[in-house]
Amino acid sequence: MTTGPWxxxxxxxxxxxxAATRHNIGFLVIDVLxxxxxxSLARHKRGHALVAEAKLGxxxxxxxxxxxxxxxxxxxxxxxxxxxxxxxxxxxxHLVVVHDELDLPFGALRVKLGGGDNGHNGLRSIRRSIGTxxxxxxxxxxxxxxxxxxxxxxxxxxFSAAERADLVGFVDRLADAVESLVEDGLERTQNRFND
Numbered sequence: 001m002t003t004g005p006w007x008x009x010x011x012x013x014x015x016x017x018x019a020a021t022r023h024n025i026g027f028l029v030i031d032v033l034x035x036x037x038x039x040s041l042a043r044h045k046r047g048h049a050l051v052a053e054a055k056l057g058x059x060x061x062x063x064x065x066x067x068x069x070x071x072x073x074x075x076x077x078x079x080x081x082x083x084x085x086x087x088x089x090x091x092x093x094h095l096v097v098v099h100d101e102l103d104l105p106f107g108a109l110r111v112k113l114g115g116g117d118n119g120h121n122g123l124r125s126i127r128r129s130i131g132t133x134x135x136x137x138x139x140x141x142x143x144x145x146x147x148x149x150x151x152x153x154x155x156x157x158x159f160s161a162a163e164r165a166d167l168v169g170f171v172d173r174l175a176d177a178v179e180s181l182v183e184d185g186l187e188r189t190q191n192r193f194n195d
Contacts, residue, residue, distance in 0.1 A: 005053075005064035006182050007090045008033060009081050011099040011122040013156075014071045022142040023155040025171065026098040027069050029140070032175040034067050041069065047084035048072055056182055063182050066090070075121035078129025085130060095135040096181055097126060098174060102151055104141025106163050107170050108195040111177055112137050113186055136186065138177050140170070141195075 010026030018024050030052075034041050039052030050069040055062045066088055070080035085095065099122055104110060114134045117123035127133040145154035159167055173193070180189040 005066050005088050005090060006094045006096060007066045007068060007081070007084055007088065008096045008098065008178055008182075009049075009068045009070065009077070009084075009126075011074060011077055011097060012069060013073050014069075018156065020158045021156050022159060023074060023100055025100050025140045025142065025174070028167075028171045029098045029138070029174045029178065030067050030069050032171055033065070033178060036175065036179075037065065037067075039065075039067055041067070043071070044068075044084065044087075046087045047080045049080040049084060051084065056179060061183075065182065075125055077122040078125035078127070081126050082129040092130060092132050092135045095130075096138060096178055097123065097135060098138045098140065098178065099123060100142045100155060101139040102142060102144055102155070104139060104143070104195075106141055106143040107166055108141035109170075109174060109177055110139040110141075110194050111181060111186065111189050112139065136181055138174055138181070140174050 010030035012024030012027035034052045037054035039054040041050040041052045044051040048071045052067045054065045054067060056065055057063050068084055070077045072080055113136055145151055177189060177193045
């Protein structure tokens with residue numbers, strides 16, 4: 001039996017100039033999930049996003065996934081997310097948002113339900129667009145900027161050489177956490193992944 005669907009939205013900014021930046025770690029996770037499930041990201045006809053439809057699980061317990069990378073800039077992520085939720089009939093409890101998190105050190109991961117936006121413009125936009133903050137979040141730690149560097153500039157910079165050495169493993173772990181959320185639920189995922 002197939003249940004769902006789940007919308008997995010990875011946040012980032014469109015365009016090659018942003019592809020390798022800290023703010024785009026959500027896109028990297030969606031790329032991995034699409035590769036794992038054999039999905040192919042393509043422009044959606046209604047939602048302003050790249051989307052791949054996929055399935056996760058085993059026969060008898062398949063979950064339908066909609067993997068999405070909004071094509072708006074980060075601070076307007078809510079429009080594409082709400083459009084996809086409407087198109088696929090997805091409720092907020094089946095929305096998972098993967099995003100960068102300044103308040104966690106690089107490589108740390110936290111999974112949670114609800115909460116504020118903590119200054120994250122993508123989360124603020126989604127909450128405003130769908131009318132609630134009660135959706136699942138996979139928070140990818142990118143750390144605070146060094147010295148007095150502006151956080152807004154820091155998130156738009158590429159990962160450091162040291163970070164890049166660990167980035168593939170970190171993104172894989174984030175993708176594992178998304179899969180666990182869908183298959184095993186919040187509590188088991190938090191127990192397994194939260195640093």
